[in-house]
Amino acid sequence: MADSKFETILAPLRAAVKKQGDLVRSLKENNASDMEVKKAVGELKVLKKQLDDKELSLQPPSEIFNRSKFADLMIRRFFYDQSFSIYGGVAGLYDFGPMGCALKSNILEQWKKFFVLEEQMLEIDCSMLTPERVLKTSGHVEKFADTMVKDKKTGECFRLDHLIKNRLETLIKDKKQTAEVKEECKDIIIKLDGMTTEQMSDIVNKFNMKSPTTGNELSEPVDFNLMFATQIGPTGDQKGFLRPETAQGIFVNFKRLLEFNQGRLPFAAAQIGNAFRNEISPRSGLLRVREFTMAEIEHFCDPSDKSHSKFGDVENIVMKLYSACNQMDGQPPIDITIGQAVSQGMVANQTLGYFMARIYMFMMKIGVTKEKLRFRQHMSNEMAHYAVDCWDAECLTSYGWVECIGCADRSAYDLTKHGEETKQRLVAERKLPVPKSIQVTELEMDKGLIGKTLRKDSKECVEKLSKLTIEEIQQIHKFIDNGKPDSATGLTLCKIGDKEFNISKEMIPLRSYLKTVHVEEIVPNVVEPSFGIGRIIYTLLEHTFKIREKDEQRTYLSLPPLVAPLKCCVLPLLDNDKFTPLVSTLSKNLCQKGVSNKIDDCSGSVGRRYARTDEIAVPYCITVDFDSLVEPQSVTIRERDSMEQIRVPVSDVIDLIYNLSQGNIDWNVAKDKYPKFDSQQATE
Amino acid sequence: MADSKFETILAPLRAAVKKQGDLVRSLKENNASDMEVKKAVGELKVLKKQLDDKELSLQPPSEIFNRSKFADLMIRRFFYDQSFSIYGGVAGLYDFGPMGCALKSNILEQWKKFFVLEEQMLEIDCSMLTPERVLKTSGHVEKFADTMVKDKKTGECFRLDHLIKNRLETLIKDKKQTAEVKEECKDIIIKLDGMTTEQMSDIVNKFNMKSPTTGNELSEPVDFNLMFATQIGPTGDQKGFLRPETAQGIFVNFKRLLEFNQGRLPFAAAQIGNAFRNEISPRSGLLRVREFTMAEIEHFCDPSDKSHSKFGDVENIVMKLYSACNQMDGQPPIDITIGQAVSQGMVANQTLGYFMARIYMFMMKIGVTKEKLRFRQHMSNEMAHYAVDCWDAECLTSYGWVECIGCADRSAYDLTKHGEETKQRLVAERKLPVPKSIQVTELEMDKGLIGKTLRKDSKECVEKLSKLTIEEIQQIHKFIDNGKPDSATGLTLCKIGDKEFNISKEMIPLRSYLKTVHVEEIVPNVVEPSFGIGRIIYTLLEHTFKIREKDEQRTYLSLPPLVAPLKCCVLPLLDNDKFTPLVSTLSKNLCQKGVSNKIDDCSGSVGRRYARTDEIAVPYCITVDFDSLVEPQSVTIRERDSMEQIRVPVSDVIDLIYNLSQGNIDWNVAKDKYPKFDSQQATE
DSSP states (O other), rough: HHHHHHHHHHHHHHHHHHHHHHHHHHHTTTTTTTHHHHHHHHHHHHHHHHHHHHHHSSSSSSOOOOHHHHHHHHHHHTEOOOOOOOOOOOOOOEEEEEHHHHHHHHHHHIIIIIIITTTTOEEEEEOOOEHHHHHHHHHHHHHHHHEEETTTTOEEEEEEHHHHHHHHHOOOHHTTTTTTHHHHHHHHHHGGGGGOOOHHHHHHHHTTTOOOOOOOOOOOOOEEEOSSSOOOOSOOOOOOEEEOHHHHHHHHHHHHHHHHTTTTTSEEEEEEEEOOOOOOOOHHHHHOOSSSEEEEEEEEEEOOOOTTTHHHHHTTEEEEEEHHHHHHHHHEEEEEHHHHHHHSSSSOOOOHHHHHHHHHHHHHTTTTGGGGEEEEOOTTTSSOOOOOOEEEEEEEEEEEEEEEEEEEETHHHHHHHHHHHHTTOOOEEEEEEEEEEEEEEEOOHHHHHHHHHHHGGGHHHHHHHTTSOOOHHHHHHHHHSOOOOTTTTOEEEEEETTEEEEEOOGGGGEEEEEEEEEEEEEEEEEEEEEEEEEHHHHHHHHHHHOTTTTTHHHHHHOOTTTTTOOSSEEEEESSSSHHHHHHHHHHHHHTTTTTEEEEEOOSOOOHHHHHHHHHHHHOOEEOOOGGGSSOOOOEEEEEEETTOEEEEEEHHHHHHHHHHHHTTSOHHHHHHHHBBOOSSSSOO | OHHHHHHHHHHHHHHHHHHHHHHHHHHHTOOOOOOHHHHHHHHHOOOOOOOOHHHHSSSSSSGOHHHHHHHHHHOOOOEEETTGGTOOOTTTEEOOOOHHHHHHHHHHHHHHIIIIIIOOOEEBBBBEEEEHHHHHHTTTTHHHHEEEETTTTTEEEEHHHHHHHHHHHHHHTOOOOHHHHHHHHHHHHHGGOOOOOHHHHHHHHHHOOOOOTOOBBOOOOOOOOOOOOESSSSSOOOOEEEESOSSSHHHHHHHHHHTTTTTTTSEEEEEEEEOOOOOOOTTTGBBBOEEEEEEEEEEEEEOOOOOTTTTHHHTTTTEEOOOHHHHHTTOOOOOEHHHHHHHHTSSSSSHHHHHHHHHHHHHHHHTOOOGGGGEEETTTSSOOOOOOOEEEEEEEEEEEEEEEEEEEEEEEEHHHHHHHHHTTOOEEEEEEEEEEEEEEEOOOHHHHHHHHHHHHHHHHHHHHHHHHOOOHHHHHHHHHHSSOOTTOOOOEEEEETTEEEEEEEEGOOOOEEEEEEEEEOOOOEEEEEEHHHHHHHHHHHHHHHHEEOOOOEEEOOOOOTOOOOOOOEEEESSSSSSGGGHHHHHHHHHHHOOEEEEEEEOOSHHHHHHHHHTTTOOOOOEEOOOOGGGGSSSEEETTTOOEEEEEEEEEHHHHHHHHHHHHHHHHHHHHHHSOOOOOOOOOO
């Protein structure tokens, strides 16, 4: 019922997107000018955004997220908070407190198990400091920039496109403006994405824009590179940057990795580490920061064979895919198996599809809400020019759909670029299906003859000869054929490199023969899943944030035990020394099993302490009471989400908590096995 | 026998150290001038170095480490190598390849289990980018610098003290120099450590020193800060650095951490992460680099109580301690229990001793050679002025004794400094043994009266009054008592802050009363164990590097299974499709158990493949042969160090490898349980 009502509301918006999408298609087909296409695409984006926003606004109220309560929990229990806040804080820098750090650690551990271990990837750990030349080659020095303007008096900086958009949107809302002006503003906003710096600068002047915070004059636009620059070494002549992504470290190590893999393709390398982007105006908490942890995979494969040997394991997985085509048509994402998506050509190849499915499985494993995860395909205008296909795993948060993971087929771009710049052969060998015969011509110098003839000059002559190409040698042969050899010696004065020597053809014979080759060289293609760990953490925290029914004040996080910061809390029922030995023993034994836990022996009722452990997402509590001290010893185990309690013999408890926290067994299994707990029998 | 012969050789060197140590002591006792003490200490260091060098040179030949074979293995199997080497490389930057990265990961995992989990520490993860003000407060902006000179033509930089020392040592060896010059050079080298930049500059001029690589003129000395500087944000007015250590991130979060710990002391916070030092001339491979991983612990405790509740667990552990006193006396380190060392006062307190013992246990667990680990106490001249006591865990490598871990009692220095700079109360509360009554005097403004009297000025007056101290209010009272109040209003014109107001004593009465307080504020002291992870990895690799007896070409690494990069390798005996299903199943089941493993199905004899797995420290190989395909299925397990082989049923193998690789059971236990393997029965 609700769905069909929503669809009625959305129908005109969908139709508008489709109409504009069709216009873009036809412009492209008819080779319209770049500017025309850009304008149409810009308008398409605006319409898509309106559709998205409307869809989000139709969410049922129970789904509305209480961001202030959430933020309060994050800061109060120090999941994360702004860095250096006793010094006033720095925008875009965050510290993870004990619980945030443990959550991050657990997510990364699962990531390593799921990707590195299960897929036998080669994990490496490269330097963050990166010399300028590497990032020139990768394109980051030139292209990784935003255009900004500065407040002439205070020096405050604004991203030029944001500034213009915000100002024009204000004008559009301003009742004093004429319909004509408003129309012009709308038109500019639509075209903004494709404008040059000069065009944007003209708009700033035309509308006489000032600093939005002070009203001061603004500077001319300047390009600002988003990388943090520094100097490596004391001389000041080795410029470096903090890496803006971890991928380049893998590309520059390609040869070593291929060798480690004994020359065989395909293989994947992975890296977890920090990267840095000097955002002009960081915002949205953990979503847009200046220092962040990434986990990136570069899967190197044969460009002519992008099948994946394990694709069969995932082909029946159903995912929510939002293809470029559906986006152009104003249609919603569809649920489809990855097998179908690849066979229909919606997803470019099996390898890309395989990784999308693995990403999906990973996100489910760590506890992301299934309905709030979709894969959105880049439209051709969003995609880097070298990419073949690119899908973003997007998660729905209170900030809208947020890109958490990119998954792109980057073709041979990176290896080719680094190879050209360094003159290294960043290639692999491919076995030919059948060996092939090729004509080879080689120079076979007669060094004995050269030595005897040229004596002390022979070494230099040989050196220069060995630098010549076969074509150059052939030209020398021609030159000798057409020249006049010295009648006494039979030698001809020939230019070899930058010097002349008296030589004969006999000294430099060419030999041609057929050679059988079994391999050919190829530049591997790269499929790159790239995970923004901070964004995944943020999403997961939002998705698992809950408020207890009937008690607005009690908030908790329903993180899966596998990634929960602490797996267990051990509580004495009361502040009584009699409980201490058993409480300590249980905690110690859990540690030995590798189960992270803490003792909460603070004063306060058990109920209050449960509420406190709920806030930090502890899935299980073990409570020691007077019954626990009586043979046969037993304790209460309480589960966080259901608040259900069972009574378990002390002898079973460590293994039970271990298996529950590893996800080996589920709470329902434990509930079936052990009696429900109501109240203790014994008292002091 | 050997030992006593060595002691005879070392005796005169020990005596020389002792004599000089006694001189230093007596100079200090007699309040000799700073310069005199520094010179004597410098000479003491030279003598200590001579003693150390001689001791090292007396090592038996079997212990001589083959560094070139070692380096070859590290690079060939890509444990680690220089970063960006296809771009020519950058000095002091290294990438860890798949095996190095896994080793590092495993060491850090063990570290977390051993420290964070077992000691219930609060692990956090802070920003690397750090604003300048934080590092000014910590002292790094001012003091974290080396003095250098530049080659005037090439710009090459040299550390000034290294340059002088190297040049003078050359002169000392030069036969053409007079005895007088040589004596002067020796004298300068001894004093060098305590010299000012001006004094060193004079020496450069006096000896007319030039660039050692080009012979060019040198610049005047300049201070070079070892931190990497950058700009945070686009405005260019927020200078920042890459952190030179992780500790500051913990100190600036002290308040949040204390609160997370519900206000209770002692507690420890920990952090693992990268730090950066822009070394002038990096060298010695992984030992002196520009980017490195640290793991630091800050244990916050009551300054008046540095006992440790778990000290009893470690007090009987025997460690090799090299006290400052023994160093001054030319004596070797001694083996002593940490309990004795603390009770004798050699180690300052239980908390420091507890962490030293835990460090020792950790280093043993990951496989450092016991005889190559010592704890050396800083002599008073080496210690930061705020430190109470400091011990370095040093490991013997082919570069000599290398500091891998520092363990210092830093007193209240860091919290005091950050507290002063930020005006934040970085303190904890200590419960008083008995509540205490204190006299409290408070200003109780009569705001109603002030308002009625001063009207529009009242707000300003109240503001200024509230900034005054009690003493200043008392002075105003006195001023009113001694002055002449206006006869009409009864008011006196008084200066309050920077302005005058007509007031009366009735407006600003003081109230004194007795208050019972249960707590007092203290600035916690900090005990800091600080681990250099790269150095520990390097040490461990050196300590476990082995060459097979009788086969010089076969090298291997005897890393403990717990930290070995891969725990297991699964090999089919031959390149035969029949083996594939079992090989894959075994590998997959190992993965599911979390046991890192790889399949080696490359061609080559099993022996050659074993040798290859030995090189990457794989402790166990599972070999699938024709017998494995016959019921009851069994496989061969081979152990790396002993090269022994046993035959194990397939049904047992996963659990066996898991338990072996976790260190739950030992190879000897497995050998007792399963038959030795000689050769397979079945063939194809």
